[in-house]
Amino acid sequence: PRHELSNELTALEGTSYGRYKSLRGKWWTGPAVLDISQVQSDPYAPPSRVALHFDAEAADLPAEWHATAERRRALAVLLVKRFKKAAETRDLRIDAGGQEILRRSSCEVGADGTVVFRLGAQLPGHGRRIAGRQAARLLCELLPDAADEALAVGEDEAMRWARHADDVAALREAVAAAGLVAFVADGSMLARRSGVDDRPLEGGVPFAGPESMAAEFTLPHAGTVRGMGIGPGVTLIVGGGFHGKSTLLRALEAGVWDHVPGDGRELVVADRSAVKVRAEDGRAVTGVDVHAFVDHLPSGDDTRRFTTANASGSTSQAAAVVESLEAGARVLLIDEDTAATNLMIRDARMQELVAKDREPLTPLVDLVRSMADDHGVSTVLVMGGSGDYMDVADRVVLMDAYRPEDVTERAKALAARPTGRRVEAEGFAMPRARVVDPRSVSSESRGRQKIRADGTDGLRFGESEVDVRSVEQITDHSMTSGIGLAIEAAVRRGWIDGKATVAVALDRIEEGLGTEGAAELLRVRDVDLAVPRRFEIAATLNRMRELRVSPGEE
Ligand code: ADP
Ligand code: MG
Known part of the structure; x- marks a missing residue:
């Protein structure tokens, strides 16, 4: 049966490259179905897209390995990484992702034990002629062999990943139930090899949390784990330069995702709704209520609906x-x-030199308390250069040679000595709601060129380009694509309908992406994608220069 496609390919040897297109469709290559969904137009174009579908019997994975959604997600990542390792040729391009355990289109394991691999295949040519025998080897030998090898995963390895998936899910639940916003297990390795290598640093100093912040949880398989629990409110991370402050914060940023066994951050978790925010001058801002921070601009602009093409x-x-x-x-x-x-x-x-009425900015230091107390929004800040946050912090962690120390008491004693600083805000008020105009974010209204990700830097959306370099929790190229496709789906399906507020539209998107099976996005066949959170989607929408919004009902 595998030979039917093989025969076709061999017969095409030496014919014009364009005839590869005749192969589009499904082929029984026993034990799997090969679906050739998109064929490149010449040998130098981006790879053709193929999918390999195994039914449960052919995949032959024990039910225990894929008994829960978390196990399926982990197993799919394990399988795709094994596939990539097994593929002996660069002509099979599968998206195996990085250190995170994300839902990806490149491999899905169904609740019933079916498995699909989706990948790019560079169809070989002799110039503009079909290299049919090579193509037959690629699609009918190397491809199924890599899949077989991936699926031949051993019991020990598969169950290690399954147990890990159970443990992380349980840890997230327990951390939330304990009222913590984040947890870093003792023994974790937070440091990475380099800025471009996300694997754990070898020989780094393992994490060891301070006694006073210790939290302990019992996980279904790993047993008792102990580490540093970060409670709600305002957490300040201080310490000398190079002592590991940013590394800790980055681990928390990454803690919204699960990580593969051996990553070093397996048991580092942050509240799923934790968002890294940063300055990004030059970006567009559309109708955002920033008046809590910026008011009385010399230009007279209304900061309750603040719009600029070039933010400071x-x-x-x-x-x-x-x-x-x-x-x-x-x-x-x-x-x-x-x-x-x-x-x-x-x-x-x-404050002495520049009177409050000459300063449009209200610093965050005067708002974080109210955010926490009045609105239940916690902050974790790295601030080694100013002591003013000691006044408002619930706890202060000092990083000393990569080791956290609880210096809250000392900081409180210091804060008791007045600096003469005055608080400059009465409190923080939640922003006014906005409604997105679906036409302004639809790629269809902007020419034929659809969505294309540029790594984690940008997203081409029709004719326009969104700069997402500063959306730091986007993990990889495929997530950028996932964001673009999610936005497109949101417009197509009316989740963004010109009436719902941003929050409601995001609820709908999240529901659409979250329910297994309903994730039509994962069925997109001509691009690799990873499923983003609502926050990465919102951040991307907000950076679109064409975005138009109107005020939501109060
Ligand atoms: P800070 O923000 O306090 O200036 P960083 O977090 O940037 O410090 O860390 C400085 C350097 O130390 C980085 O190169 C980082 O990889 C390294 N580093 C951080 N934590 C550890 C650790 N636990 N073990 C070894 N090296 C580490
Ligand atoms: Mg730093």
Whole structure:
């Protein structure tokens, strides 16, 4: 049966490259069905798209391995990584992802034990002629062999991933039930090899949390784990430069995703709604209510519906905070390295020199307390350069040679000595709701060129391009694609309908993406995608220069 396609390909040897198109469709290559969904027009074009479908019997995976949604997601990642390792040729391009365990289109395991691999295949040519025998080897030998090898996973390895999936799910639940916003297990390795290599640093110092912040959880398989629990409210991370502050914060940012066994951050979890916010001058901001941070501009612009094509560092960060809250973030993560100083602090001396009525900015230090107390939004901030946050912090963690120490008591004692600084805000008010005009974010209205991701830097959306470099929790190229496709689906399906507020539209999108099976996105055949959170989708929408919004009902 495998030979039918093989015979066809061999027969096409030496004919014009365009005739590969005649192969589109489904082929029985026993034990799997090969679906050739898209064929490249020449040998130098992006690879053709193929999918290999195994029914449960052919995949032959024990039911235990895929008994829950979490296990299926982990198993799919394990299978796709094995596939990539097994593929002996660069002409099979499968998206195996990085260190995260995400739902990807490149491999899906169904509740019934079916398995599908989706990948690119570079169909070989001799110039503009079909290299049929090579193509037969690629599609009828190398491809099924790689899949077979992937599926030949051993009991020990598969169950290690399944148990890991159970443990992380249980840990997330327990951490939330304990009222914590994040947890970092002792023994974790937070540091990465380099800025471009996300694997764990070898020989780094393992994490060891302070006694006073210790939290303990019992997981179904790993047993008792102990580590640092970060409670709600305002958490300040201080310490000298190079002592590991940003590394800890980045681990929390990544803690919204699950990680593969051996990553070092397997048992580092953050509230699923934790959002990294940062300054990003030059970005577009559309109709965002930033008045809590920015008011009385010399230009007279209304900051309750603030729009600019070229935001400053401080306004871009203010917009990022407000947009994250609008999307439903319950935890904000901020690092001094990427923050706008004038949005973070305004010290006593500057308050003396520049009167409040000459300063449109209200620094975050005067708002985080109210965000926590009045709105239940926690912040975790890295701030090694200013002591003013000691006044408002619930806890202060000092990083000393990569080891966290609880210095809350000392910081409180220091905060008791007045600096002469005055609080400059009465409180934080949640932003006004916005409604997105679906036409302004539809790729269809912008020419034939559809969605294309440019790594984690940008997203081409029809004729226009969205810069997402500063949306730091986007993990990879495929997630960028997933965001674009989610937005397109949201417009097509009326989840963004010109009436629903951003929050409601995101609820609908999340529901659409979340329910297994309903995720039509994963069935998209001509691009690799990973499923994003609502926050990455919102952040991308908000960065579209064509975005148009109207005020929501109050
Ligand atoms: P900070 O933000 O305090 O200036 P970083 O978090 O940027 O410090 O860390 C400085 C350097 O130390 C980075 O190169 C980082 O990879 C490394 N590092 C961080 N944590 C560890 C660790 N636990 N073990 C070894 N190296 C680490
Ligand atoms: Mg730093």
